Amino acid sequence: METEIQQLVEMGATAPQARAALRRYKDIMEAAAGVFSGEFDNVVEDSAGAAGSSGRVAATRMKTPESDSNEDDDDDDAMDEDDEADDYVDYDSDYDAKTGPVKDVDPYAGIFFSKDRRENVIEIEEDPETVFIPEMNERVTLMTQGLWMKGCPEPGEQQHLFSLYSLLSEGSCPCPHGCGTSFKRHKSDFFGIFATFSKYIEQVTRIVRQRCTACHKKYCIACGEAITLDKAQRPNAAAGDEPLFHCSNLQGAILGIGLSMLESVYADVLHDSPDSQDIKARATKKRKVDATSHASTPDGEDDDTYYGTSIIHGKGKKAKGGTGYAGDLREDTSGQVEALAVQRQKDARLGQLLTELRIYLPSLHRKGGGQTSDYMVHPTALAHLRRRFNHICSALLRNDSLSDMSDRSVLYFELFEWLETISNHEALASMMAMPIFIATSVKSVTAKHPQSQGRSVIREREIVYEGSSGPRELLEAIGIQANAALKSLEGTKPPEKDVEELTEEQKRMTIDIKGKTKESSAAPPSEENLKLLQFCRRILDCANGIDRALRETKGEAFVERLHASLPMIPTTSSEGVHMAPGATDEDLLKAYIDWANRVRFEYCDLSVPSSGADGKIGDDEDVPHYKFYYSNEARMLANSDIPKRSLAIAKELAVLTTNLPVAWDSSIFLRVDETRVDVIKALITGPEGTPYYNGCYLFDIFLGPGYNQSPPSVKYMTTNGGKSRFNPNLYADGKVCLSLLGTWQGPGWISGKSTLLQVLISIQSMILCDEPYLNEPGWASSGGTPQSRAYSANVRRMAVKTAMLGNLKNPPEPFAEIIRTHFRLKSRSISAQLDQWLVQDDGVPTNSGDGGGPLKAVGGSSNGFAKDVEDMKQAMQELQQGS
Secondary structure, three states: OHHHHHHHHHOOOOHHHHHHHHHHOOOHHHHHHHHHOOOOOOOOOOOOOOOOOOOOOOEEEOOOOOHHHHOOHHHHHHHHHHHOOOOOOOOOOOOOOOOOOOOOOOOOOOOOOOOOOEEEEEEEEEOOOEEEEOOOOEEEEEOOHHHHHOOOOOHHHHHHHHHHHHHHHOOEEEOOOOOOOEEEOOHHHHOEEOOOHHHHHHHHHHHOEEEOOOOOOEEEOOOOOEOOOOOOOOOOEOOOOOHHHOOHHHHHHHHHHHHHHHHHHHHHHHOOOOOHHHHHHHHHHOOOOOHHHOOEOOOOOEOHHHOOOOOOOOOOOOOOOOOOOOOOOOOOOOOHHHHHHHHHHHHHHHHHHHHHHHOOOOOOOOOOOEOHHHHOOOHHHHHHHHHHHHHHHHHHHOOOOHHHHHHOHHHHHHHHHHHHHHHOOHHHHHHHOOOEEEEEEEEEEEEEOOOOOOOOOEEEEEEEEEEEOOHHHHHHHHHHHHHHHHHHHOOOOOOOOOOOOOOHHHHHHHHHHOOOOOOOOOOOOOHHHHHHHHHHHHHHHHHHHHHHHHHHHHOHHHHHHHHHOOOOOOOOOOOOOOOOOOOOHHHHHHHHHHHHHHHOEEEEOOEEOOOOOOOOOOHHHOOOEEOOOOHHHHHHOOOOOOHHHHHHHHHHHHHHHHHOOOOOOOOEEEEEEOOOOOEEEEEEEEOOOOOOEOOEEEEEEEOOOOOOOOOOEEEEOOOOOOOOOOEOOEOOOOEEOOHHHOOOOOOOOOOOOOOHHHHHHHHHHHHOOOOHHHHOHHHOOOOOOHHHHHHHHHHHHHHHHHHHHHHHHOOOOOOHHHHHHHHHHOHHHHHHHHHHHHHHOOOOOOOOOOOOOOOOOOOOOOOOHHHHHHHHHHHHHHHHOOO
16 A cells, blocks of 8 residues: 555655545545545545655665665665655655644645755666667667666665666566466567657557457556556546556656657757857866856856957966957858758757657646546656756756847747646646756766676766756746846837826817828837747746746745745845854855855946926936936937847846856946946956955946947946056046957957957956056066066055945945945955055055056055055944944
8 A cells, every 4th residue: 555655645645645545445546536636635644644754875876787686684674664654755855754743834845945965876887788679670779777767866766767667677567357478578668769759659659558368458568457448537537548648657668768868869969069169169268267266157157168358367478469359350150050050950859859758748737638647647757857857957948148048949948848847747846946966076987797698797886966956946047037138128118108188179189180190100129029029928937837837736835935045136236244253264255155146237226317497307308317427328329229239238138147257256246227228337346366356346338329239338437536547458537448349459349249248257357467567568578577566566556545445435336235245245355465465565656557657666665555454454344343
């Protein structure tokens, strides 16, 4: 009976409900029907419901063909104890159930959302066999047990996978009618890997129902049960009987093989894709920074290979002249069209396989009614999906280019169908919230000699799996990008005015002119804009559909806990983070990264309402002014509709929302006006190892009428009132010299390809560099010289006075809280940095930088630098005390 209880629990019933249903109905399908119809919803716990417990081991070993005889007696006893348990705990929950009545209003309170998990698994590899199947006229490779169980770190799932593989690949299936005959199973029956999934389905359809040679009655060799149409009545049940939906064993085999084929096809799609060579090329040119200062994504993945740079300044290295993005004005784009066509063909192939395989996912909303396997879900179904489908799902949803996803919409639309189908079945829905396990290392590879002649060599690998973002969390990150794109695509509409009731005279005038003039209508969006618009809406519809299904299958409390773990883009300035005085450096680093990831991109109000002398807003004052340098340019483009520009901004914002680099050593924060997405302010914290370290440097950015056919307008604002030049490429009047912006020699902006993100990264890594003296072509060969060291010392003094102390005392809008939190969390580190800078100072009076090089040293630190350092430390101390 315990086996039946466990099957019902896997289908979504609680253990008490399963026991009650099985006491009333002898047949498991009738019991399942009763549970799903709500007949046992009032069952909470009974006297037989002593809950078991679920534990973790440091490393689990997947069973090998030889391992059955080598199990210790202790392990056998432990397994017996588990088999005798009176209740069942979902092995995905990571908690110990307690005996007694269930009082928690959320029955899924134990579902584990955290990604802080690590599992060591010993996996096996075997040389695969091949066989020729005459009926199919095809030689196929047989799936090995090691490949069948590959990538599964959960002990419970391993047991289910091993049991199903053993059952369907060997032994005999006796006729259920008691005539004494049996059918011998072979691996090729269910575990052949054919050239196409349709061929595999043809093979299984041919073999799964056998007619007994003695009694001539048919039965299913996957489960050993007779074929009968006399089934229990189930809500929305299918009237007919489909051979491939007869039992859960068959479902487990089809999903396992189908998803394995899907992985193989996806690997082929990924190999030599149009972007693969480009990504490799970018990786060789990525900026050289310390491993601890790489740009950080919400999950901690290195996102640095996205960008290219033409010059990488190393300490004492000779610069090649100029600064900017490594684009090529005569870039060779031959073959790009052909490569994209090939990519579309591969995507279509992958999408088609996803469509074919989705038919066999458990679904109670199937056209024509649910089949047997839809109600009685095999335990391996969740295991297959979490191992193989999640691998592909994770890779596709981590795409940081909404534009690329839109171009591959055929594939992504099918992916969304999968996510919605999974979330609509209670036995699978929890997968949406659970972390995706990814292999992070292979610790060892060993080989075992075969125990008998003819047996293949068994190899073992110790794999370390770690939790990463689950499907719903990854979809939320895509949804953030979609919302940002929609804000741009839909943000060009003029604001609606309050409708005032017309006077009688106005009504008569309206009637008189009716029909005499053409009614103005807004131009329809371009085809490309409409495509992206529809794709973004589909993303958001998918996320909302999943949440709606989870509420129905798992309850409101489950969805609330899930949403609490999702990434969010604040719409208003967030509060800072306060740490205890005794916090460790590690605690501070983690708090800083978590905080910066949350607030790196926000929408806010950058407008300045204005009114006439009489206090009334005039006709020319309907458009607000803005708190930034390019206010007049922005007002001139108010309510304009430039489709190409809108599309470019939509794609830009989609990337910026989730890809701004964040690290303890240097971060980029962005603020976008909530009604004018072309009005942007940026704050970059100076990188470690440079004379700009920990300073806050502000830039005003406007995406003009020609964006992105032409570069954005960028103005440097941290100039001490126009008095200080912090770099040969950052003028005291705010001019930013960068070839990417067209303000410096060298490879420039590439229409349709270059991005604002590349501009920001170039400023962060190549202008705010370790030897700014070298950025001037005339001084490019002076790395490590006294002149260069003096220039850096001068920059350090300006950084403390203006980019640190000045910004902390008078924080510029809208970055006040960002600046305060930055200095609060890093005060200990910055104090040590200031002490070191004070020792390194040459005592020369600060030069504004508007003329030649720094002044000559006069000896002693009499330039006011020590006072600035003292004032900065005092300001940070007051900040810590909450002053």
